[in-house]
Amino acid sequence: MQALLGWSKKLEALPERFASLDRTAFTVPECQTRVDIFPERQDDGTIHFFADVNARQSPTVAAVLAITFAAVNDQPPAVTLALPADFVRLLMQDIGLGARESGLSAMIARLKRFAAQSETTASA
Template sequence: MATGMIGIYQRPPKAFTATVAEDASSPTPVLLRSLFVHRVLRLSFGSDNLNHRIRKVMNDRVESPQIPEGIQKILRRFATLTPDLTRQALVQYSNRLEALPERFQDLDRAQYAVHECMTPVAIYPEVVDGRMYYFADVPQSAPTIRALLAMIFEAVNGQSPETVLAIPQDFVRLVMDKLGLGTREVGLNAMMERLRRAARQASNGSASA
C-alpha cells in the first residue's frame, strides 16, 4: 500500500474494500481561525452571553433534518450539560468503547493510525453490505478520545456512508467546547476527518460499482 494511504478492512465474503487517500489540504488553518474567532467573541460578549448564544445556535442546528438522528441526540444532550456533567458523561461514554475485534489485531497498525493525535490512536473502518462500521484502538489513559469515538460509533455503525458525512464539521466543538479544547482540538478533528474519508471512499466505491 502506498505511503500516506489508509485502508478499509475487508471482511469476507461481502465486505467492500477500498483505499482512502489523505486529503491534500490540512484542517489546521481552519481550526486556528475558529479558535481565534471564538476567543474574540468571548472578549466581545463575555462568557455568559456567549454561552447563551452558542446554546441557541446549537439548538437551532440540532433540529436540522440534515443531521442524523443519532448525532442529534448526542448534541441535544451535551447542549444542556454543565462542564461538570459534561465530564461525567464523557467518562460514561469512554467505558462504552468496544474492544478492538480480533480480526483487526494482526493488521499493520501504522496504516490506521491517526498521526495528528498525540495519543496513539488507530481507527479501523469497515464496510459491509453498504453500511459503515468503525472500530478503534485507544489506550484507557485517553478517556476523552475514547468517549468521542464511542458516541460516534454508537450513532453511525450500521448506517450508510452518507450518515457519517452528514455529521457537522464542528461536532467536536459543539460537544466539548465547555471543557476548553486547546491543542486537543486538532487531533480530535483529525479523527473526525479520518471517519469522513473512509465514508467518502466507501460512497464513491458504491457509486462506481
C-alpha cells in the first residue's frame, strides 16, 4: 500500500492550458471520485494524458493513473490499446479495493477510446 501512495505523488500536475476548458467531456462519471482526464495528441502521433484528481482525497485513483500514464504517455496509440482488459483487476489484486475497480476500469476504457480515435485520425 505504501508503494501505491508513493505513486500517487508522481501524478503530473494539470497544465494551465486545461484550466479554462469545459470539463464535461473529460469527466469519468463511473468513478466515485471526481476525475477529469485530458488526452493530448502530439505532433509525432504519440499521446500524452493528463488528469485532474485530488490526490490527497483519492490517492488510489491518483496512483493508478500515475502508473498507467508512466506506461502509455508519449507512446503511440497502440500502446494504450494494448493494455490488458483486466489491467485494473491485476493492479488492484490483493489490495482489497474491489469497490474501486469499476471506476478505475472506466478510466482505462476512456484512455483506450481516445487512443483508438487518435489511431483512426492518424491513418486517415
